[in-house]
Amino acid sequence: MSVTAAGFLQLAMVIIVLGALYVPLGDYMARVYHSDRHLSGERLLYRIGRIDPRRQQTWVAYALAVLAFSLVSFVLLYVLQRVQGVLPWADGKAGVSPSMAFNTAISFVTNTNWQSYSPEVVMSNLTQMLGLAVQNFLSAAVGMAVAIAFIRGIVNRRGTGEVGNFWVDLVRGTVRILLPLSIIVAIILLTQGAVQSLRTGFDFTTLDGRQAHSMLGPFASQEAIKELGTNGGGTLSVNSAHPFSNPTPLSNVVEILALLVIPVCLTRTYGTLVGDRRQGHTLLGVMATIWATMLTVVWIFESRTDGVASNAAGAMMEGKEQRFGIPASALWAVSTTGTSTGAVNSAHDSFSAAGGGALIWNMLLGEVAPGGVGAGLYSILVMAVITVFVGGLLVGRSPEFMGKKVGQHEVTLAALYVLVMPALVLSGTAVSVILGSTTGFQGNSGDPGTPGSIHGFGEVLYAYASAANNNGSAFGGLTVTSDWFQTSLGLAMLLGRFLPIIFVLALAGRLAKQRPRSRDVAVGDHALAPVGSVESGTSASDNGFATMTLARTEASTTTADSDASTLPTHGPLFGVLLLGTILLVAGLTFFPAMALGPIAEAVL
Incomplete structure (x- = not known):
């Protein structure tokens, strides 16, 4: 099978699976946020936090809750990075410098996951799991909660000014949506060979006889939530291009689906909650038009062979994984810049001027195709x-x-x-x-x-x-x-x-x-x-x-x-x-x- 044919096959799989999940997942998320029932574990969390789940909040109270929760999250993540050198499971890694810890804490709390460091060199597995992975869940749940609050503002017909309860929305988004979906995706990635280990690494001998060290960690679980939550921060410096995190073409398709599925299906949730499915279909149509147009532009320009290097390679293959090729790299790049995810399976800096410019433009449109989670x-x-x-x-x-x-x-x-x-x-x-x-x-x-x-x-x-x-x-x-x-x-x-x-x-x-x-x-x-x-x-x-x-x-x-x-x-x-x-x-x-x-x- 040619690379182009494989690319179209992956694209078809993404569209078909998204179509199959659109109605059930979208309606499920609507029921999650609409339901007046609380799970036993959720009630326990409310008691511990002294939260009344029946109490509705105005937009001011809701916003203050978002900001307070995010501030506490930032402080805890910053401190964890600074003291990681004295904590267990550090694998000899020292505490993160103040400026880098500041940048990283903000990055993960804001669902950005911008990484100015090499994860396998700077972050311990404990920091990755206890700090960064936790924020992958929580920051995504915050975005979903704000979106639901906005919908409540639209459908509130009593004129009370109430938009819901942030703490209930946060817990439900995490427990009922992100956690079960991430488990499913992680299991699929494990079947494809993604690494999930509590060891910090192993030593090996290279072909030329030198000794080297390879990083190990809980890659599959964090890969799942970083895509589902449109976070993007990886546990390895080459992100989702690394075979420990993304080993096969099938795992590549699964991860693209993971970063698209919630934002796409939220349009169905919106249509269901406002009582007019046509509203959600219109939004989905606009999102799909932008996404398809950007994919076409990037795919075409990356498949061209301008220049000596491109002609020798047969296409713009520099910075792209041979396992995936041009089509899968273009599909991922357009999806990740259109969903506020940031995860990559190729080097965006190696894209052609026009292709890379399209990726920038995809972000500058406001990332609404289909945008980040919530x-x-x-x-x-x-x-x-x-x-x-x-x-x-x-x-x-x-x-x-x-x-x-x-x-x-x-x-x-x-x-x-x-x-x-x-x-x-x-x-x-x-x-x-x-x-x-x-x-x-x-x-x-x-x-x-x-x-x-x-x-x-x-x-x-x-x-x-x-x-x-x-x-x-x-x-x-x-x-x-x-x-x-x-x-x-x-x-x-x-x-x-x-x-x-x-x-x-x-x-x-x-x-x-x-x-x-x-x-x-x-x-x-x-x-x-x-x-x-x-x-x-x-x-x-x-x-x-x-x-x-x-x-x-x-x-x-x-x-x-x-x-x-x-x-x-x-x-x-x-x-x-x-x-x-x-x-x-x-x-x-x-x-x-x-x-x-x-x-x-x-x-x-």
Whole structure:
């Protein structure tokens, strides 16, 4: 079988499995967050934490809980790194330096997993398991919780301003979704030969007679949650290109599926919770269009044979695993930059100028194709709010989103959300390239005006795009161990994560205080409907959807957004408007910077 045929086979497997899981997993996640039942283990956690799971929170209380939990997580992870040298299972590794520990703690708490170090050299297995792997679960659960809180703001029909209980959402996302899925993925990886060991390593003799040491650790389990949680930080420096973590083409497909499955299926969850599956289908269509377009661009440019080296290799094979080849590398790269994951199975710095530029552009779109766990959903919903406002004004219709008015305050919060990432990326890149002290860290830089210097600019742009979008992947030619990069990228990750969360929750609070124009909401098969509007035998939930119940009915009622005076938020027309808004915002913001880096490099 040719490499191209194998690539299409892997792509087909990814699409087919995602299609098969879309409905059951999406509806399962909706039931998880909608249910008023608490598992015995969950009740124990609530008692230990003195948490009342029935108590609902306003957006302010919810945001404070997110920030407090994240602050405690940061402090604990920072301390663990600093003292790892005196803890068991250290394997001779000393404590992590202050600047690196600061950067890493922020990185994993913000779901970025940016790694300015070689994991097998710097981090002990205890730190990997007790600190980094734990944050892989918790930071992902935080993103999912914020997305669910935003949905509650949309469906809250009582005008109370409540968006749920953060602690309940955090526990359920971790215990009921991430943990069981990670176990399944880890078992599959083990059957393919991924390493799962409590030993720290072993010595061996090389072919030329020298003695060497190989790292061992719990790779399979951490590989599973780093993909499922769209985290990306690996236990080995070459990440998912290492055969200990990703040994076969089948394991490669499984890991691509793992990083896509929750963000994709959350669109189904959204459609189910708001009571109109068409809403989720529209979002999924926009995500799929961006993802497919980016995959096509990267695949084509990486398969070309421009230059002596490329012609000799038959394609752009430098920096790519022979086991996977061009198609699987392109599929992974587009998926990881589109999901805020950051895991890699090839060196992005080795991609062609056009291919690497497409990966940067994929992040600069806001990582909504399909975005990180939870973060992708609330990101595209914010863009949908902006689309409703702009589109409604253009066609003379009232700016409303799912029956809730989008006024000055709502669109201001949405605009602030959108502006955070560009401000961090462009200011961080500008200051870094101006500082003379940073030029030497650009591994592929050269004299001003040369292709090398242009690529060096692209490396810096990629770094801040990755940090501000909480992605974590990088162009490997840039050395980021200086105090400037450790601190500035750490701040970009911190602000790029929590400022948008605050604006999203504030927007959710504004929407939750509104009473929709109509109490009717679309009801599909196994969708949400107002209590009392369906047959007896259903029960109300107290988990932030108190006026809703999961129902099964044959007919659909009139939706609040189906009135002729408002712009429908489903269907191909709105999907095109939403796609255009995403492209327009990113294009106007980042085209000049892209022209100075990847575009200039591609045309030289």
